[in-house]
């Protein structure tokens with residue numbers, strides 16, 4: 001490969017495999033020639049890995065063979081040599097107990113696949129919730145030139161003339177079915193109407209949040225966030241990514257040059273401006289720590305202040321990702337942040353331009369969908385980070401999803417020791433609970449419910465629902481779905497299963513939530529807490545072998561990104577020694 005000007009030509013990493021004129025070179029080239037690849041493809045072309053999470057078990061990514069083809073066209077057009085490879089795919093609705101249990105496993109798969117193979121650059125194909133952080137984490141630790149391409153959201157759901165978003169009305173319709181108010185045929189009809197095209201969830205849930213953050217981090221091309229999967233322009237974006245990654249290899253624009261601290265700060269503010277998922281907090285922490293950036297929960301609190309949500313999207317608003325794209329997409333939001341002084345304008349992006357150069361001319365075509373920052377859809381939409389004797393290492397609440405009247409409240413704890421305990425007792429007519437109580441759920445953190453399930457938005461007990469109660473304070477070490485809502489304190493750290501103070505809460509204890517003061521306090525004297533701690537025994541581990549045991553033994557707490565301790569950081573992409 002020729003260098004620019006008088007710069008010496010850089011040696012491609014892939015030439016350690018394909019550039020050898022010996023026994024091993026024969027092996028490396030010869031076996032790939034079984035597909036009819038000509039010799040000239042091995043002679044100095046940048047080899048681009050297309051890291052594909054296609055899977056029929058992950059419906060959100062089931063169109064990725066098509067996306068990969070368009071990346072391949074782009075790589076070929078730019079003079080590269082594309083090689084597609086599969087990695088674990090994590091289907092949010094299909095995997096049990098929770099796809100999050102496998103995020104770190106998939107990240108390990110991605111990292112090692114990149115490092116083990118003759119690749120010079122990588123295009124990451126990601127869509128469903130956990131596929132995005134998993135691929136970014138793995139690729140960050142390998143640190144080759146990398147572009148992220150999201151698969152795009154589904155088209156709007158439409159049922160009987162009504163626009164419906166991913167997840168909308170599932171609970172109410174299943175209740176209606178149980179009550180005989182709708183037929184099974186209607187139920188099935190609604191299923192088909194909600195998910196009527198390829199793509200991931202089309203509300204501003206975790207998948208759309210993460211696709212937006214890929215763009216805000218500078219890892220994706222402009223408009224990565226919102227072009228629907230079914231829109232031809234999604235394929236065009238994939239093709240342009242294929243072209244661009246070849247140039248990035250020539251420029252040695254590795255991922256760690258994009259994932260700088262300013263990029264993460266931009267992503268945190270973007271998270272507030274799009275009213276994004278609380279899950280993004282855990283994922284951004286984990287990605288940052290892969291590249292050695294000490295992002296902390298305090299950064300989310302500090303940077304999120306003064307950021308307002310400007311997108312009127314479900315689950316909290318009216319519109320869907322398709323509408324967001326037609327209104328101008330994420331560049332409009334980023335431009336607004338930049339004009340308000342809330343963006344690091346010089347942050348680099350994969351197309352070689354700064355983030356500001358990419359978005360400064362963005363125009364909005366629908367001010368109902370993307371509101372001006374001065375008249376936001378929801379004010380103060382950044383995450384609030386709570387601390388106190390109940391969460392010494394922090395807890396997360398999304399104030400814009402909470403009830404204002406509960407933001408400062410002291411209530412009596414009603415404790416559920418496990419998720420099974422919650423399921424067994426929540427609708428018990430004899431449960432001693434009223435609307436002023438605080439529901440506490442233990443043992444659902446990274447270690448306790450391996451994978452930190454999305455169960456933090458506990459259902460309101462039926463007897464309170466009948467009284468018209470629609471929200472209560474709920475506290476746990478769990479996560480919640482990006483499409484969920486309520487006054488829900490999540491990610492309490494340390495978690496109960498790790499011996500955090502959450503494990504010591506008992507029925508009847510008083511707890512104070514004060515969001516303005518960022519405080520979460522358990523009104524129990526230190527001596528009493530110590531006595532309870534002495535009597536506490538950790539729950540038995542959920543597994544004694546295999547990956548789940550390794551996960552339990554090594555997973556970090558939510559405030560550190562819930563990564564495995566030995567995966568934090570990066571090793572880069574040194575060429576492994578050959579096997580002869």
Ligand code: FES
Pocket residue numbers: 060091092093127128129166200201205207
């Ligand atoms: Fe895949 Fe929602 S289930 S993004």
